[in-house]
Amino acid sequence: MVELCDLTVHQLSDLIKNKKIGVVELTKTVIDRIKKADEKIASYITVLEEDAIKQSEKIQDKINKKNANSPLAGIPMALADNICTKGIKTTCASKMLENFIPPYSATVYDSLLSEDVVLIGKLNMDEFSMGSLTENSYYKPCKNPWNTDRVAGGSNGGGAAVAAGLTGFALASDTGGSIRQPASFCGVVALKPTYGLVSRYGLIASASSLEQIGPITKDVTDCALVLNAIQGHDKRDSTSIKVGYTDYTSALVDDIKGMVIGIPKEYITQEVEPEVKNAVLNAVKILTNLGAKCEEFSLPIAKYAALAYYIISSAEASSNLARYDGVKYGYRAKEYRDLLDLYIKSRSEGFGKEVKKRIILGTFVLSSGYYDKYYKKALKVRTLINEAFIKAFNKYDAIIGPTVPRTAYKTGEKPKESIINIDDMYTVSANIAGLPSMSIPCGMDKNGLPIGLQLVGKPFRESNLLKLAYTFEQNTDFHKRRARI
Amino acid sequence: MKLTKDTIEHIAELARLDLTDNEKEELVFEMEKVISHFDKLGELDTLYVKATEHIIPLKNVFREDEVENSFNREKMLKNTSKKEDGCFKVPKILE
DSSP, X not given: XXXXXXXXXXXXXXXXXXXXXXXXHHHHHHHHHHHHHHHHXXXXXXXXXXXXXXHHHHHHHHHHTTOOOXXXXXXXXXXXXXXXXXXXXXXXXXXXXXXXXXXXXXXXXXXXXXXXXXXXXXXXXXXXXXXXXXXXXXXOOOEETTEEEEEOOSSBTHXXXXXXXXXXXXXXXXXXXXXXXXXXXXXXXXXXXXXXSBOOXXXXXXXXXXXXXXXXXXXXXXXXXXXXXXXXXXXXXXXXXXXXOOOGGGGOOSOOTTOEEEEEGGGSSTTSOHHHHHHHHHHHHHHHHTTOEEEEEOOXXXXXXXXXXXXXXXXXXXXXXXXXXXXXXXXXXXXXXXXXXXXXXXHHHHSOHHHHXXXXXXXXXXXXXXXXXXXXXXXXXXXXHHHHHHHHHHHOSXXXXXXXXXXXXXXXXXXXXXXXXXXXXXXXXXHHTTOXXXXXXXXXXXXXXXXXXXXXXXXXXXXXXXXXXXXXXXXXOGGGOXXXX | XXXXXXXXXXXXXXXXXOOOHHHHHHHHHHHHHHHHHHXXXXXXXXXXXXXXXXXXXXXXXXXXXXXXXXXXXXXXXXXXXXXXXTEEOOOOOOO
């Protein structure tokens, strides 16, 4: 028998509409599953049992009175714990914000509440999103539901929670791959929108010029439904852009005839695990058979993207995290001599080791004597990366490759260097150039771990990516597999 | 590039962080490695390339200067552990 938790958002939505299941029943089923399964994978920091059931009762009532027409009405949702939720603890998985209860909500959360979504809980993450394995949480490391000896990816537990059926969908921020990489490791779908499509108001800032909030879902249709709800200009985010409303479900068409797709040679080198490379090349074959024209091209700047990314993201994070001074909110040291000592003690006791490292690195590249050599240089390389993509998109509708050159790491098997993870090379370019990018499942390795295919598109052409992903999905079965936990 | 403990101490001071001796040593070692990676960007000729701080060429975003409801003072003070008379409390900075 198919379990409720294995169903997609659109399947659940149909069941709710046709009165086959009640919203309260669905919420309780998901919470029961969390109680049973989440101790094995630790994808949540906070689970909101009482609030979620209360909310579900209200929504069911609205549905009965035909006042809730959104396809997301009654659907369970999880938010990364760096998205502010009014009255609900938002910790960034840090001791610094252990007791922080935001007095306001992020715009994306408000938007989804107005669609009658049920918030189930707040997701685990790497402290202040710093890391790529969700092992660097102040609370507990997150595990992969496909195999709990493996990491779930990061910087958040969204991929794990969605893959394990512990929520209908998840929302998290993507600074350098933080929703696409866990989606790849956990066999689900993620979409990082074009920079400026989705409001960042109420997202606790880390690297402001790189991050966007996007959905993690079980399939492409769900992704379009969630993107419909969260898109749009927000006067409270001066970097959100005024583009008209797009109905992304109209992109869900099984037809890519004539689409031109580029595969950077640099994305399918020796460094990519053979099984991942085969799965990606197999996906290229499938897309070609479906009528797309696929060809390899050279994107030599790609290998510098991770370096520029680490400089820019650390610099911006060091500046954003300067706000934690122990005064207005966040951790305050118990004893201090004077104001400066209050700052230093609160920050040194409140931040974890990895966060301190990034702050030091970011402060270093911005400091006098090194600013031009590192920070400014990285911004110039950013220009080169952007230009290379603009040039490529003159020819191609989409650029594809592996999301990550490998499947999920074993737990504790950290990348060789703790600050720089060179495996991020494939995902970070889309953040540097502000481009929309998806990860969709495209295979399994011999250990039964999912492999992700990454698609990158032109600015504000999410529809193109969704069409490509949807067509791939309709003609393959990878998205139907469910982790058994 | 060779990093010293002095450099790390100077940077930590700028970042308002207090590091243990162990942390400092670890950072000297790790940062040297990371920075030697960063130095690879030197392979790219960027002499005449403009810097991109932000991917969207945004100019100042203005709005009408109108009075709007702001946050409730008590609610904004809820997240601090030290307050007095509706204000955040910090150590004395003037004698």
